[in-house]
Structure formats: structure tokens, C-alpha cells
Amino acid sequence: MNFGKTLANLLIANRENAYRESLPAIQDVDNRYDLLTPFELGTFTQKDKALRTRKQIYTKWQLMQTDPQIAEALSLHVTAALGGHETTGDMIFITPSQKVRGKGSRTKDLREKVEREAKRLTPILNRNAYSLCRQAIGYGDSYARIYLDKKGVADLVNTDFTAPPLILPFEQGGRTIGFFALDGEKLAQPIAKLDITQILRMKMARIEYVPQVNLLDWQDERQIGYDVRLDMPIVPSLVGGSFLYPVESAWDDAMKSLTGLNNQQIADSVKQAFLTINMEGMPPNQREKYKDGLIKTLQNYRNQIQEAFNGGEALYGTKYHILPTWGDKQTIQPIGDLAQRTAPLSSETLMINLRRISGGLGLDLSLIGWADMLAGGLGDGASFHTSAQIMRRSMLIRQALIDAFNQLMSLHWGIKYNEYFYDGDYPWQFDFYSDQSAAATEALNNKQTRMNTVALMAQSLSALREVGLKKQSVMAILEGIGGLDPDQAEPIALELTQGGQEIGMENGQNNAMHTPNDEPIDDMSDDDTDDENDGEY
Template sequence: MADVKKAKKGLWGSLASTTQLLLGEVSKAPENRMEGISTFDADYVGIEMLLGASDRPARSRSAIYQKWHYMIQDGLISTILRLHVQMALGGHETTGETIFIEAKPNASAADRKAIDELQFIAKILNKHAHGMCFNACAFGDSYARLYTKKGEGMFAFDSEQPFAPLVQPYVELGQTVGYIVSLGSKLQSRFNHLDMVRMRMPRMVNLPQMRAIENAQKINLEATDLRDMRPLPDLVGGSFLEAAEVDYDNLISALRGMIGQRISGSIDETMIGANLSDMTAAQQKLFMDSLEKMLKSMKTRAEEAVRTGTYATSRNFHVMPTFNEKQLTQISSFQGGSNSGAGANIEDVMFCARKLAGTLGIDLSMVGFADQMTGGLGEGGFNRTSSQAAERSRIIRSSFMQTVNDTIDRHMLAKHGRCWADDERPYDVNFFGSIAALEAEKQASRERAISGGVMLLQGMDLMRTMGLPESMMEQFMATMMEVDTDKAKIFAKGIKEAKPPAPDMGGGFGGDDNEPPLLPNSTTEQGEE
């Protein structure tokens, strides 16, 4: 025992001496070791290099939002974003409720009472959840104006008027500290961080855009005191559409090319040459007027049939008299170069559509193109194609959950003057995800984990029955069953120390379970062995 204490003392003593040595070295070093480094030969990387190239130049905030707003008016883009939101949020089959605020098992009575008072906030957020999440997916941010009264809490919630492109958030050290809402060139409203809530999607792509003032960025980067920080306008980003603009433009170009080709191919022109030799001027005029009248009547008859949708039930005859090989006509037909659009290749359009759907994280077969479903998926293939949307569903849920917590904090501050910290919240925000892709993936992962655990138990029971030594069981599980070495040691020890199964005392085959089994050489009541 004394040796153990001595060993521990020696270990802690060595760690203490090492720490003192490191602290001594740091104290001898200059305050900023970077001051003596020359940057003459350093490779320069400027912000202008990251603002985009000629094909993707840096754009203003309004130009980016204008492009995204134009894209969400497209039926395909709108359907994909709606499907993402529906997969993430789900909804009750009758009430349509999406989120539920439920107390944790260890919540106190006072916290449970406060959580019961928050149920009206859940009802309000259920009405605005899909709209806010759709705008957040489209623009990267979504906002709502909160109306609170001291001592009463929140009494109104508006997520429609603060349209995302109209709101400029200001951030400081990654935290939103205020908002400026522009309703016109000279109409602006300022709000602090308690008057509004923001659903902010995580930024994953550096979107080329006009930056804020570089001097203010330099001040914030070098500041060591919070009082020296300056609120800066937050940059645009986080939208699902930020990486799909080029794919969308290519799809539109392919569609316009195919449609233009079909329109050009649908043009049918006919040239008629009439022989007017040896005719007087009156005869020529009469002949040409009759020919013009005949062609106009043919055109009018065709347009009327298309407009009314009626079929022609009689045959039309046109008589053109000739004599002495005069008035003979030469007719030449000119059709479109694409043969009425037959040469238009739809595969180019479908390739662009599949690439756009892949960029937006969804399968094209789920937005109306069921013919794209491959035969190898078999039954239930539609559900499996939604697996690629599960990650985006997680992003939407986590972002909206932060919005729910911010809303509850504003209400609690206005009503009670306090709110919960993130690690002390006595409630959980649960989503009704019966049709959500994320729930399907979680259920599949849970089933696979349970199946793997059951197979592991069966293998452990077989090793216990065989009476293998502990070291062999540990090695077998670590190498053949790919169990972690630490876990394999625990499992092998548990198998070795497991109690043998209790003997089956039941009579079986309809016998009395309480009747003891017959031992060898025992006799029955009749004396038979």
C-alpha cells in the first residue's frame, strides 16, 4: 500500500514539475511571439480572391436575395423545399401539430407548472413552423416579430411581415444583437434582440458577396475587450439554393432550348406557285382573290376546330379550274428543321433536372418523376430514396429548435424576469415525425442496432455453453466480431462470471409444473419402475 502511495506521489510530483517547467518557459517568452516574424515572403491571400471569379462574381445582398426569390417561384424548386420542410417537421395526421413542448422526467413541480403555461406558445409556433422553415431554407434566415408585455409575457407572434430579404441582422462575436427592417428607401425600423427571433441556418458555403467594412472587421478581430467590439451586418448564406444557382440556370436553358426547338419545328409553311401567263389583269386579280380566299378559309376552319375542340365530320373540297395547261400550280411544303420537334433530346433536360435535384439533396423520383425510380430498389424504394434528405432534416430541426428556445426565453423574461440556461431547460422540444425522413432513418438505425445486439447475445451464450476460456472469448470478440477491445474484456468477464441457467422444473407436455421430475430407478404409485 505504501508503494502505491509512493508511486502516486511520484507521478503527481513529476506532473507538477513539468507544469512548472512549461510555465517558466512561457514566462520567459515575449508577450507576442508573432511580432518578430517577417511577412515579406508570406504568401498573400486577400479577401478579393475569395469574392468570386468572372463567372461567379461577388454580388450585393439585394442581388442574391432577388435571385433566390426568383428561383422559389419555380414549381420544381418550391416543391423540393416544401418536401424538405415536410420531411423535417412532419405533422399529426388529424391536428397537424408539428412540435410538442414536454417536461423532462426530472423537472420540478414549479418547472412543470411553467411548462404547462408554455403550451399556448407551442400552438402559436405550430402555425408558423412550416412557413418559417420554408423561408429559412430559401433565404438562409427567417424572422418573427414578438409582441410582449411585462408581467404577462408574449401575446402575439408575427412571421409574415418581417420578410427575410427586408431584415438586416447585426452580429457581434457570432451572436445576433439587433435588426434593421427596411420597408422602403427612407422607412427603416430598429429592433433589439429581444423584440425579434431569428431562425438562422448554418453557413456551409462561402457565398461571394460584398463584404462589410474591412476596418471594422480588423477591429473586431484584434479586440481583446468586449467594449471594443463593433456590431457588424451579418452576411447572406445558409440557403439550400446557394449552391444550386448554376444547376438551375442550366436546367432553364435546356428547357428553353427544347421548347424553342419544338416551336420552331411546329412551323409548317407552304409555297404555292400559280401560272398567270396569258391572263388579263382582271383574270389575274380574280384568280388570286379566289386563291387567297380559299387559303384564309382553310386557316380559319383549322383555328376554329382547335379552339372549340370539335372534330371535322365532313370533307372539304376546293376546285381550281384549269385549261390549256394554264393556271397550274406548283406547291412546295416547308416544315421546321426539327421535324415538328422530333429531334429535341429530352435526356439533356432530364440530366440537368437530376443534377439540380442532387444538389438540393433530394431524389428526382420524389418530386413527380416516378419514372426515374430504378427497379433495383424494389418495394419501399420511395422511402429509401428519402435517406439523403435526412441530414437536411436534422439541420432544419436544430435551427427551428433554437428558435423555439429563443421564443420561450423572450416570454419568460417578459413575464417572470428570468429564463433557463440551455443546459438547465426542464423541457424537451419533440417533433411529430411519423412521415419525416429523419425519423425513418432513426428507426432503421435502431432496428439494426437491436438486431446486432441480439446476435451478439446469441454468440455470447454459445461461447458460455462451450466453456471457452476468458482470454479466448475476449480475443474472438475483438477480432472476429469486431467489438472494441475494452468492451470485449467486459463482455468476456461477464460471460465467465455469469450464473448457469436455472434448471427447468416444469413437467412439460401438459404435466403439472409443480410436480417434481421423476429420478432414475424411482417407482410410481403402482410400484412400476
């Protein structure tokens, strides 16, 4: 019976393996799907998200950044991502990576080179880091002009001439190969063609898809079907990566609400009154003269008020206006302002739209001009330290900035030392001084919580050892109450019930774990010629 079950299991396993090996290819799909699938792929063009040109998109984002709340929100994200030294104000530092901190001659040479070049490039990077990040999260890309000499990178300049709307990057399979640059926003100006050694590009991750019109619709832009990157066509890079795209509609609604409130406030401040005059029995000519005189009197009254606003003589005297009447004739009776408001204006619609903007940008309203609502900011913590939205965007900013600076550092290193490193194999690394950021605060809080847990566990284990329970009892307490896994609780219980006594022995007795003659273990050789234990370098 057992042999039969074993044979059946083998047959089933072989059949399953054969099924896995005979997986059909995509070419085996029915050819009729070739005609139907194009109508199912993609999305329909929405009225609110119509296709726009590159210039239209950048114009919209540039207009949004003129809003003081939007500008402050973007600046706060950059500050949260980069931080800053409290004395020097430096935001980014170049240090040797972990791979070159060994004792071999190669690692020592690379480490000294990194430290030497850090002194030259760190000031250049810090001068441009903030502006690059600020423009990158606003437009999705930011650029800086690279100036080289025989010693590598001489300077990095980010000015109005490197504004994102003026530079068009070209890509081949997602890799930037060069740029078209316009010298000022004049169509008559010539286009400068620059390569990647002349322009540094900070490219934000394309998280949201931005509907846009391709510049060259007639070109073969099929890219996903190529297996080799060099065979792919060179096409202009699409616009994207900006923090502003998800809040475009919310910003439009907020501006409409704000405009409506402002217009209504101005309209309410304009006072009007309707007057009725009894002109019964008055000749027609006298009616016209009386009406013209009344209009002139009211105009003089308005001029007196304007003169009073300007500090004129109207403040120091009384102006009399005489209106003659006969009996009950020519009696003026005011009806009142027909546009007088009976209910106060409501800003609730505006606040809802502003909350949508702040939520889309990952900031609290108290940080971007509404400090009366909540406490927050760099001084007393609040959401700037605890917001997961700020931390998530800080990671995106850092990744894009580090990628750009790695390219710049590789260019500098190649010119000066004629050496090249693959991505992820650099002997340098970029560090941020950002203890005031949400990411650093979260990491420090996690470390503090873990260390507190370790201290509390040590006290509990010491108490268990003093009680003198048996191994099974200690394991039951550690698993049931302490929440430890069995493979964690068993060695701890064994150490408390057996090896714990040896730990507390007096000096001079044998120790089960260490002996007085133990020497520290060092797997790094002091011989400069021995690089076997120094990693790749």
C-alpha cells in the same frame, strides 16, 4: 550504460519541452509578408459568381422559388425535418429537459412551470414553425413579429410584412442586435427600427460563402481583429444560408433547356408550305389578280380551321376552293415545309440539369414531379427515409429553429418569471414528432440492428455455456470469430466458465451478484429540501 541512456533521454525531453515553450509569436514573422500577403488572400471575382447586392440575390432566390419543382423540394425538406403528429398535426413539442426531472423542490417547480407554459406556447410555435423553416431554407433567414403582454409572449405572426427581403438584421460579432423593416416593397415607406424583443429571427447556418456587395463600404468593417465583442462595429448581416445558392447555375441551365424545348415544340407545331405556280404567258395584271385570289383562298382555308377549333359550322360541311387552270398553266405544286423536323427532340440535356438540381437540393427527382422514374415519398419510404442528404439538411433546419425558439422561450420566461438561463442550461427542450423523417428512421434502424445483435449474441453465449469449454477456448472463439476485443472477451469467458453456473441456480441459493435482501439504489433524495443530487437545479 543504463544511467547514461536515462540522462540522455532527460536531456532530450528537456530540449523538446524548451522548444515547445519558446514557440515564436505571429509578430515575429518577417515584415515583408505584410506587403505580399494581401495579394494572396481572398479569391478572384468570377464571371459566373460576380458580386451582387442583397436585393439582387433575394430577387434571384424568389424567382427560383416560383418554380414548382424548387418549391416542392424545399417543402419536402421542411416536412422531413419537422414531421407531424398523425392526429393533431403538431410538429414541435415543449417538454421538461433531463435536468429538471429529479425529485428536488427546485426541479419540481421548474418542471411544473415548463409544463404549464408549454400549453400556452406550443400552439403558437406550431402555427409558425412550418412557414419559418420554409422561408429560412429559401432565403437563409426568416422572421416573425413578436407580440408581448404582461404574461409573456402573446402571439407570433409570420405574414407578408415579415418577408425576408423586407427585413435587414444588424449584427455585432455574429449576434443579432436589431432590425430595419420596410413596410411593403415601396421605397417611399418609412423604415421601422425594431429590436430582438419585437422580431424573431431564424438564422440558417452560413455554410456556403455568397459573394455580395457590402452596404457600407466606407465603414470600418474589420471584425476579426477584435477580442471583445462589444468593441466590434455593428454591421448589416450578410445574405447566406439558403439551400438555393448551390443550385443557381444548374437552375439557370435547366430553364434554358426547358425554354429551348418549348420554343422548338411550338415552332414544330406551326405548319408551313411553299407553293409554285406556272404563270407562263399570263399578262402582268392577271398575274397579280390570280396571286391575290390564291392568297385569299389560303387565308379562308386557315379561317375554316380556326372556326372548326371553336366548334363552328366548318365541322358540319365541306368548303370548296376553286382554282381555274388553262392547260399546264396555273398549276400549283407544293414544295413542302423547309423547317420540318427529321429527328425527334431530345430531353437529355434538360434531364441532366434537373438531376443536378435535385442532387444539389438533396432530393430524388421522383419526389419533385417525376414520379414515373422511381418510387419514393412518404408513403412507401425510398429516399425520403434513407437519404443521408435529407437527414443532413434536417439537422440544419432543426438547429436553426430550436435556436430561434429558445430565444423566444427565454423572452417569455423572463417576462413572466423574471428568470434567465444561459444557452444549454434551459429547463425546457423542444421535441419533434418525426418518425417519417430520415433521421428518425436511421436512429430506429440502428437501435433495431443493435438489439438484434444483442439477441443473437445471447443465443451464441448460451450455446457456448452448454458446450462446457474452458476459458481460453471461449476467449479464442469470442475474439477470433465473434470479433470482440480481449478486454471484452475475457470477463464474458470468465462468466460463462465460472459464474455461469451460479446464474442458473435454483431460487433459495446464494447469488454471487445479488441477494434477496438487496434494495434498489436511489441516489435522489425524497426530501424536498435536499437538492444535492438534483444536478444544477
